[in-house]
Every structure is written in C-alpha cells, then in structure tokens.
Amino acid sequence: xxxxxVSLLRGTLDLLILKAVSWGPRxxxxxxxxxxxxxxxxxxxxxxxxxPALHRLERQGLVEAEWGLSDNNRTAKxxxxxxxxxxRLQAGSSSWHRFVEAxxxxxxxxxxxxx
Amino acid sequence: xxxxxVSLLRGTLDLLILKAVSWGPRxxxxxxxxxxxxxxxxxxxxxxxxxPALHRLERQGLVEAEWGLSDNNRTAKxxxxxxxxxxRLQAGSSSWHRFVEAxxxxxxxxxxxxx
DNA sequence: CGCTCTCCCCTTGCGTCACAAGGGGAGGGC
DNA sequence: GCCCTCCCCTTGTGACGCAAGGGGAGAGCG
Numbered sequence: 001x002x003x004x005x006v007s008l009l010r011g012t013l014d015l016l017i018l019k020a021v022s023w024g025p026r027x028x029x030x031x032x033x034x035x036x037x038x039x040x041x042x043x044x045x046x047x048x049x050x051x052p053a054l055h056r057l058e059r060q061g062l063v064e065a066e067w068g069l070s071d072n073n074r075t076a077k078x079x080x081x082x083x084x085x086x087x088r089l090q091a092g093s094s095s096w097h098r099f100v101e102a103x104x105x106x107x108x109x110x111x112x113x114x115x
Numbered sequence: 116x117x118x119x120x121v122s123l124l125r126g127t128l129d130l131l132i133l134k135a136v137s138w139g140p141r142x143x144x145x146x147x148x149x150x151x152x153x154x155x156x157x158x159x160x161x162x163x164x165x166x167p168a169l170h171r172l173e174r175q176g177l178v179e180a181e182w183g184l185s186d187n188n189r190t191a192k193x194x195x196x197x198x199x200x201x202x203r204l205q206a207g208s209s210s211w212h213r214f215v216e217a218x219x220x221x222x223x224x225x226x227x228x229x230x
Numbered sequence: 231c232g233c234t235c236t237c238c239c240c241t242t243g244c245g246t247c248a249c250a251a252g253g254g255g256a257g258g259g260c
Numbered sequence: 261g262c263c264c265t266c267c268c269c270t271t272g273t274g275a276c277g278c279a280a281g282g283g284g285a286g287a288g289c290g
Contacts, residue, residue: 010125010247010276012218019222029267038221042213049248051269056247074257074266093222098157100215103127106153107134107208125247125276144238163278166240171276188286189237 013045013053014062015096018081018089021063027076028054054079062088128160128168129177130211133196133204136178142191143169169194177203 016038020031032050035043057063062085070076081089131153135146147165150158172178177200185191196204 013248016218016221019224027267035221038224039217040220042217043221046249047268048250048252048270052247055269070267072257072266074268075255076267096222097219100219102154102157103131104212104215105155106131106150106158107211109134109153111138128277142238161278162239163241163280164276167276167278170240185238187237189239190285191238 012096013049014057015089015092016043017050017053017057018062018085018092021079021081022086022089025066025068025078025080027068027070027078029076030070031079057085061085124158124160124164127211128164129172130204130207131158132165132168132172133177133200133207136194136196137201137204140181140183140193140195142183142185142193144191145185146194172200176200 016035017031020026020034020038026034028047028050031054032045032047035045054063054065058065058079062082063079064082065077065079068076068078131150132146135141135149135153141149143162143165146169147160147162150160169178169180173180173194177197178194179197180192180194183191183193
C-alpha cells in the first residue's frame, strides 16, 4: 500500500515538475520532495530520474535555471517556470485529464459492447 | 480535440489490452478496435505498438494465443486472458487508479504548502 | 479471371525515458 | 576532525511506443 511500482510515470513526470515550480522558483531537491508530499509518498522519484528531466525541460525552454542559496545555506540551482512552460502545464494537464478519463472509462467498462 | 498525442500510454496499454480480452478471446485487430471505441477514439494504437505488446503479454503468460477464424472468415490469432492475466488486470487496475488519483490530486493542487 | 480493398499478421530501427548505480562537494553539529 | 545531510551530476541499461516497412488471404466487382 506504499509506493507504486507502476512504470506509467512516463509522461506524467514532466507535468508534476512543472507544477512543482508553478508557485515560484524551486531547486531540484525541493521539487522531488514536493512531488513526494503532494502524492502522499506514492510517487518517490530518484535523482537519476529527476535531474535529467529538469535538464530536458530546461532544454525545451519550459523552465529557466539560476544558481542561488537554499534555505539551508547550500548552493542550489533554482528552476523557474517560463511563460511557455506555464502554457505547457495548462495544455498538458488538460490532455492528461482527458487521457486518464478515457482510459479510466475503458478500464471500468462492464461489458464488451453492452449491446 | 481529437486523439491525444500524449505519450503517457506507457504502462496503460497492457491494462487496456488485458481488459479487451477479459470477456473472452479476441484477435489482435479487434483488440485495437475495441480500445479505439472504448476510449471514444481518443486512443488509436498502431499495429507496430499492438503486436509487440501482445507478444510481450503472451511471453509473460498473461494471455494465451490460439489460431482461429474471425467473423469475416479470416485466419486470425485469438488471445485469451489467463488466470494470472486476470489477477494482473485487477491488481494493475487498482494500482493504476491509485496512481492516477495521487498524480491528479497533485496536478490540481492550489497552493504550494497552503501553510 | 484479374483487380483491388479490407482484414489480419509480422518485423526492424529509432528515439525516448525511468531507473539504478556511481561520484563529488560543501555546510553544520558534535 | 568526522560524519551526516543536502544538493548537484553522469553513464549505462532495459523497456517501450511508434513509424515504416512487408506479406498473405477472403470477397466483391468488372
């Protein structure tokens, strides 16, 4: 009943990261923490998953990175949501919900054709 | 507003295929058709996606294949859900819904900490 | 009889991605 | 001085969705 082994994180991770920085800049480590908290520890992403994803999003211009100091006085790279990133987050969320709704309906279907 | 380009089909496809054959044997082509219908044409999977997936599921013992004749009198390979396949479908569906619920909650979150 | 259309099967190659496993540096308490 | 936590990164590997290819066999139609 703990973390899900499900590998369907695919495609959802980017959205979650964008969401994590949608209220202001956050550094990578904090992004991972937020995702963990926000999903009730259901989704724990490793650093080998997180950082490549952040770099990917940066390369796509969806987030912008800048070095700074964390609350604990540690050097950290802060990521901020760009304008296109925000649009992407909205569009992506919408797509995501539609996809999930469609698939969920199919998975809950009772009969083959119900004819 | 048509088909979704989203690549988060990852991990969901297997479940949909298992569901498609959960009411009795179905051949590959028909599986793809059912998924299309059941998702309101939101999810249209190509043959290059479908067949490898079917073979994968067969290799894992979740479905069993057998040659037969389709409604149109064509030679076709029918896939039937095995016992372990059915268990997998139930467990997978449950995991899927929990995952989706957790991620959905995070994506809909209003504030960072609401503190 | 040939033609074409639909149905139904398959494979190879490519790009992407989650993940495990590795490595490093710098602050702060003891 | 030591270790723990925080915070960054990379390389390699396996898995997978997908486009693009190829083929064969039934059925309507001229």
